[in-house]
Amino acid sequence: MTEVGDGLAALRSEIGAFFAGFGQPDLLRRAYNDAVLLVPLIGDDEVYTSRVRGIDWICAFTSEEEYARYMVARGVLKDQTYHYQRLLGSRLDRWAAARPEPTGVSIDCVGAQPVAFPPKLSDEVIEGVKA
Template sequence: MAEEIYAARSGSGHSGRLLGEFRRTVLLVPLSEGDGGGLMSGWQGGVRWIYAFTDEEALARFVVARGAGAGAGAREWEYLSILGARLVDAVIPTVEGPTGVAVDVADEDGSMLFPPVVGIVPDACAVDAGPDRAEAV
């Protein structure tokens, strides 16, 4: 997945390959501590972004960037391992409002956003789906 993200960010990638790799990749999604163990997410631009990571090292960089790393107040971060396809096809439809996936958000040169648009999330959840498209689901 990291190679496809790098290729896409450098302009030499192909969006179809990137999306295919995303769907086939097992992602680590941290669980929120405060809301009964739901998936950790953040809000930006009117979209809920579910945080997902390609490996434990990427998740650890996120923990450190949030200031919740090593030290006396450190906690163990629980996470869900889930295929990218299952995350967008089964989980996102259960979330209220526009929802996308933010992969490896603590990696400035290795992060990638998968927004809630047609071709990434189910059409019924896509912000750019027209009324005809949504009814076809």
């Protein structure tokens, strides 16, 4: 497996702990903030987001393999080049919070152990989101 950068071993360990039933939210959040993740780029190097039920999600990945799995699930085009950036989880959080639309972060969303950090939603936003 190709390692992307520092902090991923700790993040994978904390994600594994959650899936095993004994995760600690504060440790998971800290590991996420300190991990360098792959983030797909589109167009003019804009961060790719996926909209699900009125919420935008930044899709981030712990490895090139996880990113490739996601692209295959989406229907990757063989002759197209797909770009990504390596960003700290804490930086993704700041970027998501600064967006005008509610935006969360999804890690390895089609992998064996996906994790999501949803955005904080106001009552006004919650009322406008369709289930």
